[in-house]
Amino acid sequence: MSRNSDKINLIDQKAYSKLRDDKDTAPKNTPRSSKYKYKHRKPEQQTSLLDFVVKPRPKTQRQIKVRKLHKPHLTTTRNNYIQGIKRKGKTRLKPKKKITxxxxxxxxxxxxxxxxxxxxxxxxxxxxxxxxxxxxxxxxxxxxxxxxSLIEPPTSIESSHAKEIHSIHSRRFRSYCDNCTRPRLKELVKHLLQELDRFQKRAFAKNEIKARAHPRMVLGFREAVARLRINKVKLLLLATDCESCPGEYGLDKTIESLKFQCQQEKVPYCFPLVRRELSHTLQKRAQISCVAILDCDGVNATYADLLKEIEDARAEYKLRTAL
CATH class of the missing domain: 1.20.5 (Single alpha-helices involved in coiled-coils or other helix-helix interfaces)
Structure with a gap:
């Protein structure tokens, strides 16, 4: 059989019909315009309203973090943070209050x-x-x-720091104060406390755990004493009208020991405001007797002016009491 024979072009009837059916069912080129987009579909596959529903994309970790940062200020509180967290260990139905x-x-x-x-x-x-x-x-x-032990004689610390009551001393300006309360001093202290309080509230709104680990200031004698032991205090503010309470663990001895510790560690301290003015400045209901400032970033200029004003107020107090 020669190579140019026509027998090679012959196919059986079954193969021919199969090729013809495949040619008829071959996909046709449909138009891509929006008008004829779904014309090739079967009647049960025609468009519906569900085809126009836009499915939201899953949010990435970065988008979630940005959304948390843009939350309104002062929305996070301690109760919200603790809510929903199961505490470990035993819990009392009526917890006892610890009294110092x-x-x-x-x-x-x-x-x-x-x-x-x-x-x-x-x-x-x-x-x-x-x-x-x-x-x-x-x-x-x-x-x-x-x-x-209210009738005890004063200890060495009390006797070394005790001063005679002068005419300038009163119930609102007691004898343990060693600087005058000048208007400029009050203004600088109020500005410093308000700015630090604003910074601290903003940090709490962003991330409460980090804000609690790195506070700007703390309130109360117990917190001030604890921070003084680890050399974290940059400035100590004490009220001028603290309640008189002698004794071994009384307020008088606590204030004298705080003053002695600040002098030993060269920590600046002053007596600028009364208790009610301190609480009003920090927007607190309870009266505040002691404020320990730990971080002055953002108000360094005010802090430097305040230190100069404290020196002038202390010099004025020495002049007044020397008369």
């Missing part, structure tokens, strides 16, 4: 003072027979006085 030695001594001194004033009033107003109605109260007062 300082608070306990202040409370005892207040009760002693109240009972003493009540007894003296009764003695002065009533007859001697009426005074026999209060033997238990007088006895309890004497016991509390002995327990608080």
């Amino acid at each position: 030695k300082l608070k306990r001594s202040v409370r005892c001194y207040r009760t002693v003072k109240k009972e003493e004033s009540a007894v003296t009033e009764k003695k002065n107003d009533a007859a001697p027979k009426d005074c026999s109605k209060f033997p238990l109260k007088v006895y309890s007062v004497e016991l509390q006085v002995e327990r608080l």
Whole structure:
């Protein structure tokens, strides 16, 4: 058989019909315009409203982080942070409140003072027979006085720092203060506290865990003493009208020990405002007696001016008390 034979072009009927059917069912080139986009579909595959629904893309980690940063300020609080977290260990139905030695001594001194004033009033107003109605109260007062050691002589720290009461001293400006309260000093302290409070609230709104780890300032004697031990305090602010409370763990001895520690570690301290003014500046309900400033970034100029003003106010106090 030669190579140019026509027998090679012959195919059977079955193969021919198969090729013809495949040619008829071959996909046709459909127009790509939006008008004829879905014309080639079967009737059950025609367009519906679901074809026009836009599915949202899954958010990336970066988008979630940006959204958290753009939240409104002051939305995060401690209760929201703790809410929904199961605490480990045992929990009490009625948790006990921990009372510090300082608070306990202040409370005892207040009760002693109240009972003493009540007894003296009764003695002065009533007859001697009426005074026999209060033997238990007088006895309890004497016991509390002995327990608080209110009649103890002053220690070495108290005697070295104690000063005589001058005419400039009063209930609102007690004898432990060693600088004058000038208007410029008050203005600088208020500006410093307001700015640091604003920075701290902004940090709490962004990330509460980091803000609690690196606070700008702390309030109260206990927090101030704890930060002084680890040399974290840049400036200590004390109220000028703290309540008088003698004793081993009283307020008077606590303030004197704070002053002594600041002088030893060369930490600046001052007495600029009364308790109510400090709480009003920081927008707190309770009166504030002590503020320890830990970080002054952002208000360094105000901090430097405040240190100069403290030196001038202390020099003025020495001149006034020397007269």
